[in-house]
Amino acid sequence: MTLADIKKTQEEALSQIASASTQAEVEQLRIKYIGAKNGLVQAMMKNLKDIPAAEKPEAGKALNALRAAVTEAIETAKSKTGESNSASRSPFDFSLPGNWTVPGTVHPISQVIEEVSRIFSSLGFTVADGPDIETEFNNFDALNTAKHHPSRDERDTFWLDDGRLLRTQTSTVQIREMLSHKPPVRIINPGRCYRRDTIDATHGANFHQIEGLYVDTKPVSLADLKSTLAYFAREMMGPSVKVRFRPHFFPFTEPSVEADFSCHLCHGKGCRVCKQSGWIEILGAGIVDTRVYKNVGYDEDCYGYAFGMGVERIAMIKHGITDLRLLYANDLRFLQQFV
């Protein structure tokens, strides 16, 4: 084997490859010249040992160049023969199903909680959390619930055998916040609550509430509350939704109101969701009762408001869900609608 042999082989190879017209021919030539086991170049590499020492480096270089040139030519020929065939190949079937992970969905209850939290965060509220197992003080006493108020009954509240209870309202978080922070306090607190209701289409013994609290040393009024809730109503339900107050009673606020939103579906004309009234009862709210301030060690001349709403109820109204139990059935056919 001489350098000339190598050169000749290279010329032959390149010309053959250039004239190959099908993929199969190219593949045959690839095996012939640079196949890993019996390729011509491989064989020549083995023969290198028989070449005189002085010529070895030169020959080695030439062989490497040969391999590189043939490899390149094969690649070029491959793509060329491929191209010439592509006209006869059918195009990629874009109707095949794609193959990537489909995202899941956030539970509608979480969606409401996140949405409400977002809206109130934009008004400077921070989200606070608290335990489900609570003391009677945080759940009732501090919230000015009379000792003989029926909500304390075994019939209504899940009492534990250690004298504590499962909170019946998330207002407990407000008490915790006030006990640990001086005013101003401006929080929103979503969470699970428990009441001994029989579980049916509109009641759950286990449900979610979101409550809000703003307490300050400067005047905070019912008008502030109403405008805050009106902003919330528009953000949550739509720009045309309005709020009205009806006087009501809650032990921990005074004055207390129930807040109705004008129906986001019929715009007040009356429909199934608003029971033809044009209004939907959404929130309980009011001015924090001064007795609550006393119970948490605040100055009784503080000002503040609190409000609360049922998360399931809002989810049901917003999405037209007719049975609350669907929210806890975890049927994927139901959940995956809430993209």
Add this chain to the structure above:
Amino acid sequence: MRLPISWLAEYIDISDMSVEDLANKITFAGIEIEGIEQVGPSLDGIVAAEIRECMPHPDSDHLHIAKVFDGQNELQIVCGAPNCRNGMISALARIGAVIPNGGFKIKKGKLRGVESFGMLCSARELSLSDDGSGIMELPEGTKPGTPLANLFGSCETVFEVEVTWNRPDCLSIIGVAREFAAILGRPLKMPAIDFPETEVPASSLCSVQVKNKSACPDYTARVLPHVERRPSPDWMRKRLELCGQRSIDIVVDVSNYVMLECGQPLHTFDYECVAGHGIIVRNAGDGEKIRTLDGCERTLDSTMLVIADKETPLAVAGVMGGEGSEIRPGTTSVLLESASFCAPSIKSTATRLGMHTEASHRYERGVDPFLTDWASRRACHLLAAYANATVASGSVSDDSRSPDPLKVKLRFKRACDVIGMAIPPEKQISILESLSFRKVDETEDCAVFTVPSFRVDVDCEADLIEEIARMSGLDSLPEIVPSSTIVAGANDSSVRSVSVCRNTLVQLGFTEAMNYSFTSPSVLDAFSTSNRSMRMPLPNPVSAEYSVMRDSLIPQMISTMAYNHAHETSTASMFEIGRVFFKNQSGVYEEEDRICIALMGFAGRSMIDRTRPVSCRESILWLKGALESLAWKLRTPQLRFVSKDIEGFEKGFSAEVFIAGRPAGVIGIIDSAVRKKCRIQSPLSVVELKRAPLLSNVFKTVTAKDVPAYPSTSRDIALISEAGVSNEAILQIIKKAAPRELVGVKLFDIFTGAPLGEGKTSVAYSLEYRSSERTLNDDEVNAFHEKIKDALKSKLHVEIRES
């Protein structure tokens, strides 16, 4: 509470107001009208009519053609009733009238070619009785044209009032009328309470002794030596019925009537059954028994207040009377009780006895303590008028009520600040005065008011401000721009991190589930029974199905997957973020936030590659991959898995998960026995972790690193290891033997099979070397690589495959 409008109208002039207007006005003043009910049929357009002529219809075997006089005209009516005959007086629905039963409107019609100008009606069609056998037969002599409403009473409108817990004064017709009087600015007309008294003083006929004065501030008794038990007058019976009460006889009815009217519960005893004619109000003895009016024997205890004579208890105070002293057919003399009981005492007794009565409902919320005498007189007035009763003169009472009314100060400015409206002081005062508060002192900034005794809910300034707010109309609150206040130091990043976690899981393909916090013990047992004693039971569950708090999210996740598997969804990936409850080491109930992630079926496989069955190995690697992605996104430190047999999981396919070296949860394939029970055929992989360590780093600030300045060089290692050599063990040796230039190790191939021999695994790693100072040359990299190979050979007895 039910409130018939016609009864309300007795105390306040509302003749010019519509029902809707009334309901609206009081609802927006704080007494909510929850419902408006029409009681009885509406008989508009239906009159008595005389049938003057009745002939058979020529084209029918059962229809008649009648000439009917309705007081004005003679009309032709086609009627199918068998009893239609000449001379009969029946009920005619004129054209335009609506038939109460069925609600259809009468129009001029034609029956088999004969015109009909109205309809003769049966009692059933008019909802007056069930009799539908023929048209109504009205008494002879009934004047044609008389509206049926005059004969059978007109339809009544009844409000369903939602009385909030703080307003027991509105648990009566007069109470609501008083609110209307304030809202409308009209006078309240109180009913008569006068009656003739006999010369015999009541004090000679009975005695009253209250032993527990704090529980019973006043007990007033009157004696009626003679009463006649008769049916009550129709108007009274009707009112009771409209309020949902059954009429018994005049004596019992009057006590109910007066309670509904003014809110003061009354009780009547058979005077002769009160031993020694002496009333004693005392606490019951422990174990003392009484048979109450509902026929049940009640066992009392010393916390309960009873009305007794010198021998036995006669009534459970404020709750229910006893059978022994009940008004009976032979009763001719009555002792009338009108008492004030303290609310918590009655509440506690009613709760302990599991009784809820009209009386206890009012007492436990609070009855005006100064109403006792008025109500007693009102009852005597009615009994004198309708039961021919005689009333002994005067009353006997044991009265320890404080005569001083409560005084509350109001600061005008505070009221304006709290409401958010400038309400002039004189307006504030007039509102309170309209609600029977009396101003006893006034300065420039404030005024002092006495609280009317019926307003048991008012005892501080906030209560007065509430009155002013609701009466001035919440609609008139000014529209202002909502304000935002920044509270220094407030931080809710821990709550927001949950949201990041939730949204990451959703992006990874998982759908959020939500289960109740309580479940049935059998759901928990199906997964694991070893921690039974550490569970948190509910002493008073709503049902056995929900009688224990979950101590793990996994059991309900299994049920959730089983449910979906049974409902057309055998491939699913879900998660739940929730709380679990358990008894901790010191025996105290504790709660913990956790996250549970699960996948079932082909969750990790392409949609067009779902014929090969899923192996456990495949399933668990999907879940582990998802968890690692989550942990990467949440920047959770040092996630590690240590194989361990755990109850409820498939043997060999469970591990404990550590975060930053601390146990944080478990991962594995749910045991096939558990899966079999809930008919899940494919592997179900589940991981449950504590939320706190998983989310500890979510908002950590990123410190940027430079992009590498020099290229890296890769070298592969393939080795054949014996069974039981873990990836982790190999990685540890590689890392220990590696220079700092080793910047990455990737497992890129793994193979087990026949050519290798029993238990052997071939694994291949790609190692990446890089210096931060220069480009590494081949000799350097080869030297690093050889060192790592040597370490693997000597420490693990693995065979390195040279390529």
